[in-house]
Amino acid sequence: MRYLPLSDADRREMLARIGVDRIDDLFAAVPKDKLLSSPPDLPRRKGELEVERILSRMAARNVAASSVPFFCGAGAYKHHVPASVDHLIQRSEFLTSYTPYQPEIAQGTLQYLFEFQTQVANLTAMEVANASMYDGSTGTAEAVLMAHRVTRRRKAVLSGGLHPHYAEVVKTVSRMAGDEVAALPPDVPAAEDLLSAIDETVSCVVVQTPDVFGNLRDLAPIAEKAHRHGALLIAVFTEAVSLGLVRPPGEMGADIAVGEGQSIGNALSFGGPYVGLFATRQKFIRQMPGRLCGETVDADGRRGYVLTLSAREQHIRRDKATSNICTNSGLCCLAFTIHMTLLGEAGLKRLARINHANAVTLAQMLSGVPGVEVLNETFFNEFTVRLKRPAAEVVERLAERGVLAGVPVSRLLPGAGLDDLLLVASTEVNTAEDRAAFVTHLTEVLR
Amino acid sequence: MLNRQGRPTSAQAHGTADPAAGMGDEAARLQEHRMGRGERGGAHRSTFTGNRALHQEEPLIFEIGRLECTGVDLDEPEPFTPRLGGLERQGTIGLPGLTEPEVLRHYVRLSQKNFGIDTGPFPLGSCTMKHNARLNERMARLPGFADIHPLQPLSTVQGALELMSELARQLCTLTGMPAVALSPKAGAHGEMLGLMAIRAAIEAKGEGASRRIVLVPDSAHGTNPATAALLGFTVKPVPARDDGWVHVDDFKPLLGPDVAAIMLTNPNTCGLFEPQVVEIADAIHAAGGYFYCDGANFNAIVGKVRPGDLGVDAMHINLHKTFSTPHGGGGPGAGPVVLSERLAPFAPVPFVRPLSRGAGEVESARQRRPGEGSAADSPLTPALSRKRERGNAYELVEHAADADDALPLGRITAFHGQMGMYVRALAYMLSHGADGMRQASEDAVLNANYVRACLADLMSLPFGNKPCMHEVLFDDAWLKDTGVTTLDVAKAMIDEGYHPMTMYFPLVVHGAMLIEPTESESKASLDLFIATMRDLAMSARRGDTERFLGAPYHAPRRRLDETRAARQPVLKWTPPTPLPPQEPQG
Numbered sequence A: 001m002r003y004l005p006l007s008d009a010d011r012r013e014m015l016a017r018i019g020v021d022r023i024d025d026l027f028a029a030v031p032k033d034k035l036l037s038s039p040p041d042l043p044r045r046k047g048e049l050e051v052e053r054i055l056s057r058m059a060a061r062n063v064a065a066s067s068v069p070f071f072c073g074a075g076a077y078k079h080h081v082p083a084s085v086d087h088l089i090q091r092s093e094f095l096t097s098y099t100p101y102q103p104e105i106a107q108g109t110l111q112y113l114f115e116f117q118t119q120v121a122n123l124t125a126m127e128v129a130n131a132s133m134y135d136g137s138t139g140t141a142e143a144v145l146m147a148h149r150v151t152r153r154r155k156a157v158l159s160g161g162l163h164p165h166y167a168e169v170v171k172t173v174s175r176m177a178g179d180e181v182a183a184l185p186p187d188v189p190a191a192e193d194l195l196s197a198i199d200e201t202v203s204c205v206v207v208q209t210p211d212v213f214g215n216l217r218d219l220a221p222i223a224e225k226a227h228r229h230g231a232l233l234i235a236v237f238t239e240a241v242s243l244g245l246v247r248p249p250g251e252m253g254a255d256i257a258v259g260e261g262q263s264i265g266n267a268l269s270f271g272g273p274y275v276g277l278f279a280t281r282q283k284f285i286r287q288m289p290g291r292l293c294g295e296t297v298d299a300d301g302r303r304g305y306v307l308t309l310s311a312r313e314q315h316i317r318r319d320k321a322t323s324n325i326c327t328n329s330g331l332c333c334l335a336f337t338i339h340m341t342l343l344g345e346a347g348l349k350r351l352a353r354i355n356h357a358n359a360v361t362l363a364q365m366l367s368g369v370p371g372v373e374v375l376n377e378t379f380f381n382e383f384t385v386r387l388k389r390p391a392a393e394v395v396e397r398l399a400e401r402g403v404l405a406g407v408p409v410s411r412l413l414p415g416a417g418l419d420d421l422l423l424v425a426s427t428e429v430n431t432a433e434d435r436a437a438f439v440t441h442l443t444e445v446l447r
Numbered sequence B: 001m002l003n004r005q006g007r008p009t010s011a012q013a014h015g016t017a018d019p020a021a022g023m024g025d026e027a028a029r030l031q032e033h034r035m036g037r038g039e040r041g042g043a044h045r046s047t048f049t050g051n052r053a054l055h056q057e058e059p060l061i062f063e064i065g066r067l068e069c070t071g072v073d074l075d076e077p078e079p080f081t082p083r084l085g086g087l088e089r090q091g092t093i094g095l096p097g098l099t100e101p102e103v104l105r106h107y108v109r110l111s112q113k114n115f116g117i118d119t120g121p122f123p124l125g126s127c128t129m130k131h132n133a134r135l136n137e138r139m140a141r142l143p144g145f146a147d148i149h150p151l152q153p154l155s156t157v158q159g160a161l162e163l164m165s166e167l168a169r170q171l172c173t174l175t176g177m178p179a180v181a182l183s184p185k186a187g188a189h190g191e192m193l194g195l196m197a198i199r200a201a202i203e204a205k206g207e208g209a210s211r212r213i214v215l216v217p218d219s220a221h222g223t224n225p226a227t228a229a230l231l232g233f234t235v236k237p238v239p240a241r242d243d244g245w246v247h248v249d250d251f252k253p254l255l256g257p258d259v260a261a262i263m264l265t266n267p268n269t270c271g272l273f274e275p276q277v278v279e280i281a282d283a284i285h286a287a288g289g290y291f292y293c294d295g296a297n298f299n300a301i302v303g304k305v306r307p308g309d310l311g312v313d314a315m316h317i318n319l320h321k322t323f324s325t326p327h328g329g330g331g332p333g334a335g336p337v338v339l340s341e342r343l344a345p346f347a348p349v350p351f352v353r354p355l356s357r358g359a360g361e362v363e364s365a366r367q368r369r370p371g372e373g374s375a376a377d378s379p380l381t382p383a384l385s386r387k388r389e390r391g392n393a394y395e396l397v398e399h400a401a402d403a404d405d406a407l408p409l410g411r412i413t414a415f416h417g418q419m420g421m422y423v424r425a426l427a428y429m430l431s432h433g434a435d436g437m438r439q440a441s442e443d444a445v446l447n448a449n450y451v452r453a454c455l456a457d458l459m460s461l462p463f464g465n466k467p468c469m470h471e472v473l474f475d476d477a478w479l480k481d482t483g484v485t486t487l488d489v490a491k492a493m494i495d496e497g498y499h500p501m502t503m504y505f506p507l508v509v510h511g512a513m514l515i516e517p518t519e520s521e522s523k524a525s526l527d528l529f530i531a532t533m534r535d536l537a538m539s540a541r542r543g544d545t546e547r548f549l550g551a552p553y554h555a556p557r558r559r560l561d562e563t564r565a566a567r568q569p570v571l572k573w574t575p576p577t578p579l580p581p582q583e584p585q586g
């Protein structure tokens, strides 16, 4: 077997050195009737070529985003990732290292984590960021738990503009942990009254901007009221590129900013692995979940980095830890950091403007299609349209015609009476031809 | 005299075989210099740049980048009217950029300060640092896997659902369990899901309020008690015995109507298979509780023992350990959870469900309507319809209402889990096959026992010299009175070119050293590792503490001041405050 270096002669010699006759003597602690005498009922080993064939066949049954005019978003975005990002994250020293428990031989990982934390803090305009969560949704659930610890209250208010998957994750964790959740109904026009939901019992208000329907929200008034009642504002984002153009959480009074970092550096990959970005105020760092990388010096006085404040974490605090997270999204952080460094501030802002411009153009074009109504006043690179027919059906028909037209709201919120709504995202990857194809086919399908 | 790596062992030794002997004085002095012997410890000779050849000192991107610089060429969009409603971001963000050559150099230099599996042996116990096949990386990057959106129509991702379904089938077969929830993002997330399923099952029986205790042995990984506490359970320890095993007799008195579950790691964190695991499972079941198994150490028993045969109700599998998806410096991972018949109904959404043949055909008939209107003209249509002609063979259940008889406990993450990791893990499974996976576990166990047998006389085994599973646990009794600690040994191993073993875990033995060679090490590599450990042990006994206390001497950094990092946390770069103007000196 190409991955196993021991030869049969080695195995015999080693068994002899150990002082046993057969390999199964080493499994002596296993109850006799539980030790399998032959391999499980699965296919035999295969060469690279054969494995490649099998998996390529499966892959070929999927329609890749880059092969069609593509407008899906709703929390995962198709962006162009520079070639050097993927090259660098495959450097073996990054790819095959573990969590940096031995800092003297993990300065590569630690320094990029320090760079990552700085970029995330600056991008969100927050004071400190951690070294990542699994993704935006689990990060949001962790943010709620953290707010409960900070405020010693146990009730979260969720905006109706929060991504439904994120809301479901928060609800699942809260229900299991015995915490209360007040979730507002789906709020397509961003017109909900969040302020009146805030009172002295509320630990945190969770609001997303741009929200799942694409609307931009001014969080400042919500922060103001939350703070007056001793509650925290958790600002969620699912499209990190938006922060190159849109007012960041830290400038609107957010206490915790949490979101999805996939759009920068990371592939769509059918939903994972992604990277949860998590930032907060300095004064809350001891209640933060997840790993933190900090600067220090070595025995020779040279600058270096270590994992720090681990007295919050499971391996030290066990049942008193701030979170159970251990493995996080290391390599996805690296991809984020490299792509962000390639973009730089100038590139990020321009990328965000291109996204916005493409979406504005598309919205204008779609609003000219009979049977289509663009609902948003404001948006970044994604907006909601009302169709005269169920959106899921229209999307299916457009897929047959080779256009992936967006995400039907019913996919996220079935039975909510929003079956005629479609979420449409447009990023820098869309060309004028893509938009034209979308409009032409949509016009025909709706006819 | 040369050591086994072919390097001179000491300064005095140079004299005897010195090639400079017999040269004139000046020539000899220069030659000494060239050979780096002009001063003792030439390695520490300072350079102008601070670099040491391949070890480059690398500033932060914030110190070398420029705000106006970008390594991505994009054209400004045509003028347009923004729709931001006055919520534009103003001012500087603080994200300096670099051009592509600068970015490459920066991150390549950083990578050279890192130790990975391909650098050298990485016997980090409990972490299964086995070889990461590059075929798996290639497969995960096929556009049909890497470039598909989680919410595009299911008819356009049937291959992805097929892959998930096949991965699920193989995991169920290997574990002997009827169901698996794929979506947990890592081991700890899997633990959370497992305990949630147990909570849901208990609630379904109306015992949610009364069963609030989770039993966790002291040897457990920190994520176990942290997870239980996170979900509001009270953690109660199961005492450890001095043989490294959990005994059903110690465990039974703790059982009662208030106990929800036990979280038992098997093989355990001491590197031992729990011989009474079946009795423990029977006891917890008899008491109305559930058996959560931490499957971090599954690599010892794949194809040898099926957890389902042991009475396990839920077990996470770290795909980033047993099934070799790369650790990536701390993630991402994936932690699918296999579930027993009793817990399967509560599995979270989403999950993949194969459609019956008939249903698939109906679907395909509906979808294979011949091209209407200009659809036939689309250049994309033929490719697309070829992909769809089989019809849907799989569906994805994303909402509890669509789960038929099942009672999903909800959703634990956005979208469908770690697809990128599923592809890599399945590539591993297909490559190894049933026979290769069994062989891999046997080799992993063999390697660990070989290390045990060859070090047992010099290092101390807390539970006696008995067979271990895929990792061997030493304590620090062998270091008594040497003035050297487990940490010092780890740092000295770094100088010898090894990644240290796991240290100070599990907590049940003093100064733990948990060595997991994995099946990826050759015998020659193990022999050199063993020789190195023996040499270190003898050094410690001889009183050569300098080798340990100052170590590492040869890593990119000496020991780092962790106390300082925690006392005055600096968690991000901030621009330096300019120095006050100084008087010119001299």
Ligand SMILES: Cc1ncc(COP(=O)(O)O)c(C=O)c1O
Residues within 6 Å of the ligand: A325, A326, A327, B126, B127, B186, B187, B188, B189, B221, B223, B224, B265, B269, B294, B296, B297, B318, B333, B335
């Ligand atoms: C025994 C044990 N349990 C649980 C975990 C947690 O797994 P993960 O890091 O994938 O969350 C680990 C990993 O470090 C472990 O070694």
